[in-house]
Amino acid sequence: MIEKFREINSSFPQTSYVKEHKSSGKKVIGWLCTYVPEEIIHAAGALPVRITGYQQEQELDDGTAYLYVNNCSFSRSCLQLALRGEYDFLDGVVGGSTCDGVRRLFDLWRKYIGTDFHQILSIPRKFTESAHELYLSQVTQFKQHLEEFIGAPITDEALVKSIELYNETRALLKQLYDLRKSDNPPITGSEVLEVLEAGFRMPKEAFNQLLGELIDVLSKSNAENKGRARLAVVGSVLTNAEFIKSIEEQGGLVVTDELCTSTRYWSDPVVLDEGKTPLEAIARRYLNNFPCARMYPSDERFDRIIQLIRDFRVEGVVSQIIRYCVPYAHDLPLLIKKLDAINVPVLALDVEYGSSGSGQIATRVQAFLEMLEARK
Amino acid sequence: MMDGSSNKIEAIIRACSVITRMNKALPDVPESKNMYYKMLTDYFTRVQRAKEEGNFLAAHTVFFPTEILYAMDIVPMHTETTTWMIALFTGEATELVTAGAEIGLASEICTPHRGIAGAFSLKNALPQPDAIVWSNLICDNTAKSGELIAELSGSPGYFLDHPFQESQQERKYLIGELKGMIDFLEHQSGKKMNWDKLSEIVAFMDRQIELFREICELRKAVPTPFSPLGFMDLLTMDYFFPGQPEAIEYLETVRDELKAKIAAGKGAVDNERFRLMSLFVPPMYLMGFLEKLSHEYGAVSVTEPFFTHWGEGKLDPNKPLESVAQKAYMIPEVQMYGPMNDTKIQRVADLAEEYKVDGAVYYADTGCRHTCALIKLVKDTLSDVDIPMLTLDSDVVDPTMTSEEETREKFEGFFELLEDY
Ligand code: SF4
Numbered sequence: 001m002i003e004k005f006r007e008i009n010s011s012f013p014q015t016s017y018v019k020e021h022k023s024s025g026k027k028v029i030g031w032l033c034t035y036v037p038e039e040i041i042h043a044a045g046a047l048p049v050r051i052t053g054y055q056q057e058q059e060l061d062d063g064t065a066y067l068y069v070n071n072c073s074f075s076r077s078c079l080q081l082a083l084r085g086e087y088d089f090l091d092g093v094v095g096g097s098t099c100d101g102v103r104r105l106f107d108l109w110r111k112y113i114g115t116d117f118h119q120i121l122s123i124p125r126k127f128t129e130s131a132h133e134l135y136l137s138q139v140t141q142f143k144q145h146l147e148e149f150i151g152a153p154i155t156d157e158a159l160v161k162s163i164e165l166y167n168e169t170r171a172l173l174k175q176l177y178d179l180r181k182s183d184n185p186p187i188t189g190s191e192v193l194e195v196l197e198a199g200f201r202m203p204k205e206a207f208n209q210l211l212g213e214l215i216d217v218l219s220k221s222n223a224e225n226k227g228r229a230r231l232a233v234v235g236s237v238l239t240n241a242e243f244i245k246s247i248e249e250q251g252g253l254v255v256t257d258e259l260c261t262s263t264r265y266w267s268d269p270v271v272l273d274e275g276k277t278p279l280e281a282i283a284r285r286y287l288n289n290f291p292c293a294r295m296y297p298s299d300e301r302f303d304r305i306i307q308l309i310r311d312f313r314v315e316g317v318v319s320q321i322i323r324y325c326v327p328y329a330h331d332l333p334l335l336i337k338k339l340d341a342i343n344v345p346v347l348a349l350d351v352e353y354g355s356s357g358s359g360q361i362a363t364r365v366q367a368f369l370e371m372l373e374a375r376k
Numbered sequence: 377m378m379d380g381s382s383n384k385i386e387a388i389i390r391a392c393s394v395i396t397r398m399n400k401a402l403p404d405v406p407e408s409k410n411m412y413y414k415m416l417t418d419y420f421t422r423v424q425r426a427k428e429e430g431n432f433l434a435a436h437t438v439f440f441p442t443e444i445l446y447a448m449d450i451v452p453m454h455t456e457t458t459t460w461m462i463a464l465f466t467g468e469a470t471e472l473v474t475a476g477a478e479i480g481l482a483s484e485i486c487t488p489h490r491g492i493a494g495a496f497s498l499k500n501a502l503p504q505p506d507a508i509v510w511s512n513l514i515c516d517n518t519a520k521s522g523e524l525i526a527e528l529s530g531s532p533g534y535f536l537d538h539p540f541q542e543s544q545q546e547r548k549y550l551i552g553e554l555k556g557m558i559d560f561l562e563h564q565s566g567k568k569m570n571w572d573k574l575s576e577i578v579a580f581m582d583r584q585i586e587l588f589r590e591i592c593e594l595r596k597a598v599p600t601p602f603s604p605l606g607f608m609d610l611l612t613m614d615y616f617f618p619g620q621p622e623a624i625e626y627l628e629t630v631r632d633e634l635k636a637k638i639a640a641g642k643g644a645v646d647n648e649r650f651r652l653m654s655l656f657v658p659p660m661y662l663m664g665f666l667e668k669l670s671h672e673y674g675a676v677s678v679t680e681p682f683f684t685h686w687g688e689g690k691l692d693p694n695k696p697l698e699s700v701a702q703k704a705y706m707i708p709e710v711q712m713y714g715p716m717n718d719t720k721i722q723r724v725a726d727l728a729e730e731y732k733v734d735g736a737v738y739y740a741d742t743g744c745r746h747t748c749a750l751i752k753l754v755k756d757t758l759s760d761v762d763i764p765m766l767t768l769d770s771d772v773v774d775p776t777m778t779s780e781e782e783t784r785e786k787f788e789g790f791f792e793l794l795e796d797y
């Protein structure tokens with residue numbers, strides 16, 4: 001069953017679904033950062049596609065020549081793919097002012113790639129009511145610009161349908177994650193990442209269908225994954241499932257994560273309340289969602305990590321931070337302190353984007369697992 | 377927590393007084409230089425004595441609306457620039473940066489911030505602030521550092537969220553954030569905001585901006601009358617003394633000195649050969665060396681697009697809070713903050729032309745991501761108007777990054793290239 005998702009990922013970044021969508025004359029819009037509401041793109045009849053970098057660690061000569069060596073390898077990897085024409089299929093690109101890496105990636109993308117439609121949303125760093133007002137104004141403007149670009153209005157009705165569809169994805173992903181709460185989950189952490197990856201480059205209608213089938217199969221299967229210790233992976237953006245696989249091959253049981261490509265992506269539904277427009281409901285969810293390390297106060301993020309640790313009975317945390325990813329690197333000393341207070345050890349790894357977790361990293365994971373076992 | 381070996385502020389004060397004494401003994405030291413060191417001494421003395429004098433001390437990050445602190449009679453301590461000054465005057469920044477690494481900050485976090493966090497983790501390196509106030513101007517380091525240093529110093533904190541772009545809604549948000557900060561400070565310090573004083577400070581700040589603009593105009597003269605790296609002193613004026621009368625006095629003195637030099641046909645260097653554009657901050661530990669090199673080669677920085685050129689606009693003392701928000705959008709460095717659109721980048725090429733620039737130097741600071749990510753864009757823009765650019769890998773604070781020899785070699789090569797251009 002996982003094979004189906006793998007097959008979709010094999011034609012990264014332009015999957016067969018992207019090709020099919022384009023050939024029907026419809027737009028494909030790339031989004032950078034989880035603060036860009038996909039529902040709006042979907043409701044406009046366009047296919048939202050997540051912009052990420054190479055699936056494996058790469059030499060990033062072009063990316064580095066443009067973004068310089070001290071920007072995170074995620075932003076350099078994305079830009080290099082675009083510079084080499086791999087994202088030429090995009091009709092638009094939408095980003096958020098999330099961090100230095102992404103805002104500069106957006107600047108250079110606009111200048112050197114020149115995708116037709118481009119917009120960067122100002123994302124406040126707080127959760128206050130006035131931050132919500134500001135974010136809503138940005139989302140409203142984005143919707144208007146997209147309408148102009150597409151040449152058709154995005155109706156409330158279409159937005160509600162998109163919300164329902166995306167909420168279904170979120171609910172299914174939650175079911176998938178709940179299966180990982182068992183002692184011996186039927187699916188590995190690396191497989192889950194592969195599933196999510198496919199979902200970023202295919203219509204959610206088809207993804208939900210496949211995901212539903214997968215959950216059915218898993219719920220009935222006798223497959224069991226055993227491990228030496230239950231782990232959570234936290235930190236910078238991670239798309240290479242090999243990284244998690246290498247931890248699992250050493251006996252680590254990755255049961256959950258705090259990554260913008262997984263839990264932080266799907267965790268909170270859009271709540272369609274009485275008296276709130278669909279756009280207001282979307283804006284509220286995206287700003288209040290499981291926060292990125294850029295948000296203030298950091299305790300909002302730390303508290304949710306601690307909750308995950310409890311829910312999934314995590315024994316150790318693997319923090320993987322991409323070099324020059326300042327938001328996460330800055331939070332690390334504080335996070336370690338918080339987790340130390342609840343007696344959960346952290347393995348802090350400095351990685352490059354796309355790392356497969358081999359070599360020195362593997363040795364450190366091995367030592368970490370031994371330490372966790374010795375504590376039992 | 378480990379023990380700090382000395383109080384770093386004390387060391388800065390000592391160094392500034394030595395320089396002031398030495399300057400007095402030298403002929404030809406411009407009056408503005410003496411004023412500058414006196415101002416620094418006073419600034420750090422206020423920081424040092426805040427506690428014993430019963431004043432409220434607030435540590436704050438760069439491009440912060442310090443006007444509000446001054447209007448509330450709160451003593452400000454600029455975090456990043458304090459690390460720079462420690463590097464510049466005492467050469468003791470490495471110890472702080474190492475301490476930052478020891479509390480778990482990755483080496484990619486810029487040294488001013490690793491250094492300041494390190495300083496707060498050491499005993500007695502810096503005075504204990506009564507509050508930490510910080511904003512996300514101008515990068516992720518500033519945005520993230522406050523929470524950590526508040527935790528390390530055990531001080532309460534307020535994060536001022538500066539919006540990314542300039543829409544009406546964003547200005548409204550910024551004003552709300554400023555109000556929130558005033559409430560926080562009133563609560564923490566027991567002091568009330570003095571709105572009349574803020575209006576007065578805003579009026580002074582407006583005058584300060586006018587003077588910055590006048591000084592820039594004067595620097596267009598050939599030969600340029602302004603010292604090769606003097607722009608760093610100008611930056612300090614806004615960092616430390618926004619809307620303060622002594623800054624106006626200082627800037628007027630600088631302006632008059634420049635006028636006198638122009639009238640006498642004298643340049644800042646004896647034989648001006650290369651008019652340079654500077655981008656970002658030169659390494660503090662090489663300042664003396666770079667100054668020497670400038671005189672040796674007749675090379676002088678005449679313009680710094682993102683350091684000395686204020687954005688358009690005026691401040692209105694009748695609307696003090698709106699003006700503090702307005703100023704935040706006019707600060708030269710803040711032009712680098714929002715999206716780097718074509719107008720902003722074209723301005724770099726226009727300035728090169730207006731200031732008759734021969735070449736540009738980009739100080740590529742290892743820890744400074746958002747500035748380095750513009751190197752290619754600036755280089756391409758300048759190359760369109762035939763201006764070559766030297767990129768110098770460096771670090772503002774960490775002396776292990778670049779040596780004098782390497783820097784000399786690079787500059788010499790660049791000057792040769794300019795010669796043949
Ligand atoms: S959050 Fe980190 S990894 Fe992601 S784009 Fe920003 S700096 Fe890069």
Ligand code: SF4
Pocket residue numbers: 438456486487488489514515516517518741743744745746747772
């Ligand atoms: S050196 Fe760069 S990264 Fe550090 S505070 Fe200054 S602008 Fe930010």
